[in-house]
Amino acid sequence: MSQRVYLFDTTLRDGEQSPGVSLTVSEKVQIARQLARLGVDIIEAGFPISSPGDFASVSAIAREVKGVTVAGLSRANSQDIDRAWEAVRHAEQARIHTFIATSDIHLKHKLRMTREQVLEAAAAAVRHAKAYTSDVEFSTEDASRSDFDFMCQVLAEAIKAGATVVNIPDTVGYAMPGEWGKLIQEISRKVPGIEKVIISVHCHDDLGLAVANSLAAVVNGARQVEGAINGIGERAGNAAIEEVIMALHTRKDLYGLYTRAKTEEIYRTSRLVSTLTGMKVQPNKAVVGDNAFAHEAGIHQDGMLKERTTYEIMNPAMVGISRSNLVLGKHSGRHAFRERLENLGYVLSTEELDSAFAQFKKLSDKKLDITNEDIEAIVEEEMRKMPHEYNLEYLHISSGTAVVPTATVGLKKEGQLMEEAACGNGPVDAICKAVDKITGINCTMISWGINAVTGGKDALGDVNLKITTDGEKVYTGRGISTDILEASAKAYVNAVNKLVWDNLKTEAQALEDEVSHKCQ
Numbered sequence: 071m072s073q074r075v076y077l078f079d080t081t082l083r084d085g086e087q088s089p090g091v092s093l094t095v096s097e098k099v100q101i102a103r104q105l106a107r108l109g110v111d112i113i114e115a116g117f118p119i120s121s122p123g124d125f126a127s128v129s130a131i132a133r134e135v136k137g138v139t140v141a142g143l144s145r146a147n148s149q150d151i152d153r154a155w156e157a158v159r160h161a162e163q164a165r166i167h168t169f170i171a172t173s174d175i176h177l178k179h180k181l182r183m184t185r186e187q188v189l190e191a192a193a194a195a196v197r198h199a200k201a202y203t204s205d206v207e208f209s210t211e212d213a214s215r216s217d218f219d220f221m222c223q224v225l226a227e228a229i230k231a232g233a234t235v236v237n238i239p240d241t242v243g244y245a246m247p248g249e250w251g252k253l254i255q256e257i258s259r260k261v262p263g264i265e266k267v268i269i270s271v272h273c274h275d276d277l278g279l280a281v282a283n284s285l286a287a288v289v290n291g292a293r294q295v296e297g298a299i300n301g302i303g304e305r306a307g308n309a310a311i312e313e314v315i316m317a318l319h320t321r322k323d324l325y326g327l328y329t330r331a332k333t334e335e336i337y338r339t340s341r342l343v344s345t346l347t348g349m350k351v352q353p354n355k356a357v358v359g360d361n362a363f364a365h366e367a368g369i370h371q372d373g374m375l376k377e378r379t380t381y382e383i384m385n386p387a388m389v390g391i392s393r394s395n396l397v398l399g400k401h402s403g404r405h406a407f408r409e410r411l412e413n414l415g416y417v418l419s420t421e422e423l424d425s426a427f428a429q430f431k432k433l434s435d436k437k438l439d440i441t442n443e444d445i446e447a448i449v450e451e452e453m454r455k456m457p458h459e460y461n462l463e464y465l466h467i468s469s470g471t472a473v474v475p476t477a478t479v480g481l482k483k484e485g486q487l488m489e490e491a492a493c494g495n496g497p498v499d500a501i502c503k504a505v506d507k508i509t510g511i512n513c514t515m516i517s518w519g520i521n522a523v524t525g526g527k528d529a530l531g532d533v534n535l536k537i538t539t540d541g542e543k544v545y546t547g548r549g550i551s552t553d554i555l556e557a558s559a560k561a562y563v564n565a566v567n568k569l570v571w572d573n574l575k576t577e578a579q580a581l582e583d584e585v586s587h588k589c590q
Contacts, residue, residue, distance in 0.1 A: 169208065
């Protein structure tokens with residue numbers, strides 16, 4: 071049996087199903103590129119038939135992201151499979167991932183199908199997908215609550231029909247590590263033809279056991295693990311890919327297995343996903359949390375000063391976290407700035423470097439010392455830039471305990487300055503209303519939050535907010551500044567730009583699809 075474990079990342083499919091998360095096409099492509107740099111083997115880019123936007127993002131990733139397999143999810147029916155293939159067909163390596171539930175509770179209440187019908191549908195789906203691509207993954211949804219013998223029958227039929235990967239999902243996070251490991255072991259013994267395929271697992275974290283279950287499966291013969299960066303996903307989320315990577319790496323003495331992941335890219339990948347989804351990583355999160363390598367207790371600190379390994383089983387540099395406390399300031403030049411970026415692991419194009427350096431110089435006029443965290447915030451803002459319909463030119467606020475908060479905002483669109491003023495319940499509300507007047511888009515803010523990038527009175531404020539126009543699609547905005555109100559304005563305009571850009575891309579894709587179908 072191979073000693074390699076394949077990493078199947080579903081951040082852009084299952085991860086985006088996290089409540090309140092909605093990524094634009096360009097954001098998904100950014101994340102996909104970083105996942106490729108991290109070294110995952112398969113990116114599940116989305117569920118193409120679910121919406122025009124999902125189809126557009128899967129198609130864009132298939133065309134633009136290289137060096138990785140791109141998968142599209144489909145239910146076990148020909149319409150879904152056709153749409154999935156249409157989306158992934160331009161990928162260097164394309165996979166169709168089709169699934170059907172096998173638990174009696176799903177058959178009775180969701181599918182309303184008999185076991186015989188499920189057997190037929192599973193085999194037919196795999197055969198249909200196989201006509202498009204040699205790489206077909208088949209999943210038995212709700213495997214942990216399925217009748218074992220029936221599930222094995224379904225898996226056998228899928229393998230006979232041509233599946234190359236069979237995925238066993240703990241869809242509702244019900245399994246315990248011991249029983250899950252035994253289930254995988256029994257499947258590997260009893261399913262005819264199982265030796266010809268890769269066994270995969272997709273574990274949810276409802277009881278906090280997704281990573282433990284994934285590792286138990288690997289010990290018992292699974293050679294693909296599915297999960298998401300930072301463990302995001304439906305309900306309590308998925309197995310955290312970064313934790314699986316570091317568990318296998320740190321305890322290779324126990325597992326004797328490896329992945330092709332570049333561990334130094336873990337932290338940057340985590341930060342990018344957190345930034346673009348608006349889902350903050352809790353401080354005590356394993357591997358990537360702010361406290362993962364922090365030591366408060368005196369005994370721990372004493373041990374660390376004498377020998378790092380007394381209280382650290384992983385070197386923070388191994389996951390891409392720099393501990394350098396050296397600071398840059400207003401007199402630092404481009405060379406020093408570029409060198410610091412390289413030390414932090416960022417490789418920017420000339421255009422991106424010029425833009426980031428300009429932002430660095432602006433910040434250094436407001437802030438005495440610029441830390442690594444400040445630089446990372448600047449770079450991440452550059453990385454998530456997209457074509458802007460509107461650019462914030464200026465902001466003027468009148469507010470106080472005895473005044474009605476008023477905001478005057480200037481936005482530029484295609485070189486033309488547009489200005490509006492508005493009153494609000496507070497200065498942030500006034501800013502948003504003024505922006506709405508200019509854009510003609512009436513947005514509802516779902517959430518607003520601020521974090522200090524560093525300590526001190528001159529700390530950068532990092533504002534994250536979410537907006538919607540219809541209560542369904544949510545857009546995340548982020549802005550950084552030493553001025554909280556400016557950061558709020560930047561974040562709101564950022565979210566509005568995403569909304570506008572997403573609408574333009576969806577309309578363009580729909581038009582392209584219409585023309586394509588007419589030509590056929």
